[in-house]
Amino acid sequence: MLELTILGFLHDEPLHGYELKERIRGLSGHVRPVSDGALYPAINRLLKNGLVEQRSEPGSGAAPRRILSLTEAGRAELRQRLRAPKDVEITDGQRFFTLLAFLRQLPDPAEQAAVLRRRKAFLDTPASFFYRDGAPVRAEDADDLFRQGMLRIARATGTAEKTWLAEVLQTLDARRERGAE
Secondary structure (H helix, E strand, O other), rough: HHHHHHHHHHHHHOOHHHHHHHHHHHHHOOOOOOOOHHHHHHHHHHHOOOOOEEEEEEEOOOOOEEEEEEEEHHHHHHHHHHHOOOOHHHHHHHHHHHHHHHHHHOOHHHHHHHHHHHHHHHHOOOOOEEEEEOEEEOOOHOOOOHHHHHHHHHHHEEEEEEHHHHHHHHHHHHHHHHOOO
């Protein structure tokens, strides 16, 4: 997901490493902070694979700044990763939010909708944090207040997300129909 995030932010505009790190922290830092030990090796992999390029420009101090930008191959890779996310990127809430942050980079409303339909299918499958006799435990059946709280919050969040997904899918389907005319 770190590489997807780098590609996504660089699609918007060229950035130097510190600016990129700040944007990543803004997107997911409170959940999964990014360290220099993770960020810079990821950037180097993207550079090595020709997905990102860098140039130097004078910095505010003595050292020049490395400005990173996306190559055409990087744009294609970003679109492919958005078009065909891994299952965990659909089922894990934070990873899915990262996809959402950049999903607009897929130009085809049908492709955007396909990703959202995968998330909706996941949310429509009965699940719980807790199971009893192989069945999901509902909030009303949880054995303590704190588990009840977890389950109630998850249900409310899931309900809100399903409502939003239904609205967006309707909008995307209408866009696709207008484009087909």
